[in-house]
Amino acid sequence: MTATELNFIKPFDGDYNLQNYDKVFQNFFWEDVEKEFSWYQTEQVNMAYECIDRHVADGYGDKVALHYINEDEEQVFTFKDIKDKSDHLATVLKKNGVKKGDIVFIFLPKNPENHIAMIAAIKLGAVVGPLFEAFMEDAVKDRISDCEGRFLITDSELVKRVPKQDLPSLEIVFITEGPEKCKEAEISLVEELAKTKPQTDIIEWVDLEHRLNIHYTSGSTGKPKGIVHAHRAMIQQYQTGKWVLDIKENDVYWCTAHLGWVTGTVYGLFAPWLNRATVVVNGGRFNADSWYSTIEKTGVTVWYSAPTAFRMLKAEGDDVLEKYDLSSLRHLLSVGEPLNPEVIVWGIEALQKRIHDTWWMTETGAQLIVNLPSEVIKPGSMGRPFPGIEVAILDDDGNILPNGQVGHLGIKAFWPAIMKEVWKNQEKFNSYFVNGWYISGDLAVLDEDGYVFFQGRSDDMINSSGERIGPFEVESKLIEHEAVAEAGVIGKPDTIRGEIVKAFIVLKRGYSPSEDLLENIRVFVKQNLAAHAAPREIEVLDELPKTKISGKILRRELKARELQNAHQVS
Structure with missing residues (x-):
């Protein structure tokens, strides 16, 4: 079973406090x-x-x-x-x-x-x-x-x-x-x-x-x-x-x-x-x-x-x-x-x-x-x-x-x-x-059944060549890959596309970064999600920056790091 194959998961039988x-x-x-x-x-x-x-x-x-x-x-x-x-x-x-x-x-x-x-x-x-x-x-x-x-x-x-x-x-x-x-x-x-x-x-x-x-x-x-x-x-x-x-x-x-x-x-x-x-x-x-x-x-x-x-x-x-x-x-x-x-x-x-x-x-x-x-x-x-x-x-x-x-x-x-x-x-x-x-x-x-699907924080959305891309769906697809333990995705400024999708990943134990592996991961996202959502750049980190309290991935820190690196290069 993969997440891609699933549309919905039915409830297990049980005597739940709310049944209908x-x-x-x-x-x-509320009264x-x-x-x-x-x-x-x-x-x-x-x-x-x-x-x-x-x-x-x-x-x-x-x-x-x-x-x-x-x-x-x-x-x-x-x-x-x-x-x-x-x-x-x-x-x-x-x-x-x-x-x-x-x-x-x-x-x-x-x-x-x-x-x-x-x-x-x-x-x-x-x-x-x-x-x-x-x-x-x-x-x-x-x-x-x-x-x-x-x-x-x-x-x-x-x-x-x-x-x-x-x-x-x-x-x-x-x-x-x-x-x-x-x-x-x-x-x-x-x-x-x-x-x-x-x-x-x-x-x-x-x-x-x-x-x-x-x-x-x-x-x-x-x-x-x-x-x-x-x-x-x-x-x-x-x-x-x-x-x-x-x-x-x-x-x-x-x-x-x-x-x-x-x-x-x-x-x-x-x-x-x-x-x-x-x-x-x-x-x-x-x-x-x-x-x-x-x-x-x-x-x-x-x-x-x-x-x-x-x-x-x-x-x-x-x-x-x-x-x-x-x-x-x-x-x-x-x-x-x-x-x-x-x-x-x-x-x-x-x-x-x-x-x-x-x-x-x-x-x-x-x-x-x-x-x-x-x-x-x-x-x-x-x-x-x-x-x-x-x-x-x-x-x-x-x-x-x-x-x-x-x-x-x-x-x-x-x-x-x-x-x-x-x-x-x-x-x-x-x-x-x-x-x-x-x-x-x-x-x-x-959706038509009243289910809500998160797309990203309003300041996290990526706009690449006019396409709006939610980082969460890209991150979710990345961690479906057998080699990826965690992922954080940002929009990296680009002179042609406005932004490109850049992914920061942590590899599972037993995997080492290589050009072939990163390309395999990129193609995996392209084939299983969408071409425009596939990361054009992937960087491997030992760990992702997270909030100390809840463990949320800090995309803003990833973005700040990327902007600082770009400034140093220029």
Whole structure:
């Protein structure tokens, strides 16, 4: 089976939470979802309560909430454990001045303390600002200084990357270890917890529009912008967890993202815990043996990761895969960048499971375009709109284009999880909307069945001799070649054609670059995609530049590198 041979992949038989997409789509109202929350009756709103405390109150305190693995270390926490620990930590934070509306940054590794700190801060009505553990000094400084953060929870290693001298707003730094690990003016949480009696009625009730969390997202230019979400996001995060993640009573769920990435926060913590799932956390770096072992050891049933990770697992080959029993898996999903058709084929052949692509953004707060487990997958498609979401393809003036035409992907505003604001930047917030549509910055095509096909970012499209070429489809075709592990495609300036297609590739182990091999790869794309889309230049790299958080290929860096080389030659 190859991606080229596939038109669509039918769903496997299963008792899925959403069985009939078309029927549900026609009769769906967000207001009906609100009835699932305790606040619908009590009018007392807090995301942390719905994620943790409610399950304890409902008699599920002994159910496993978090299963943590890091090499030989293993810890298990029940929902009652998480409630008690977050109550205790919230008490300490409150004693040290954290109150409703304050922003609390959390800069911790992928470990249980990170999850507990998130819940504790939210219980106080504070706004959490999760930071990715790979951030260096400038990234940390930009984020904390932008919103004048006063509080930070971190550890003795990561605090070394916090430039306190350049952060005058930062009043208190909490260290998760003992006092011997703290420097002057740092507060040991171990010491504070030991001398503080937990307050069991610690939760601050808020309203649905109260600020919940802030994530910083970067464009191709300018400083990162702070995207703020409100507690109302839980409505959509719960329902997508139920229908897209398909979480059931006994599921063991693993989202591989760090909490510092919006996927880690929303679909590594909020959505699964709103649906009372057992969450798995692997604290180590990517390693095929470690990842497969985690699935086997914890019995993961639902697995949410990124195309980059799946491509890396695919490149490791079947020898590693066959060492492990992955029979617990029943549902796989992908996020972060478009899912190459070849990876879907690998999922079916190697894992005997479909991988379901999902599309959303930091700004949208939750999944908007999805491939549901009960519906047909069209390889290369992002899927169809989630119930309650209206999608259109728009021209440059915001007018709706017919099916089959490339244009700007627009989402009819508004929906429950959409951002509340861009921090201190109303002009930027307003710029996302045209004629009542949220403009994503992605170019896409809508087919006659309502499936959306990603074509590229609006600034990534290649115009060669009048032909518009989406880099993603070329990249997808390149990695179908037996020698290609990864690919990034850009438009290289050309005096005759305007631009030519240039590909940067990483070869699989066992292959060495040669003129014959590169020509073979070029002809493969020409014969299986289109002549105008075949790369006129192919360059082999040891690795492609990627975002640290999500592993997205940074085409803009490839383009900048190419422009710099051209300038040096000239």
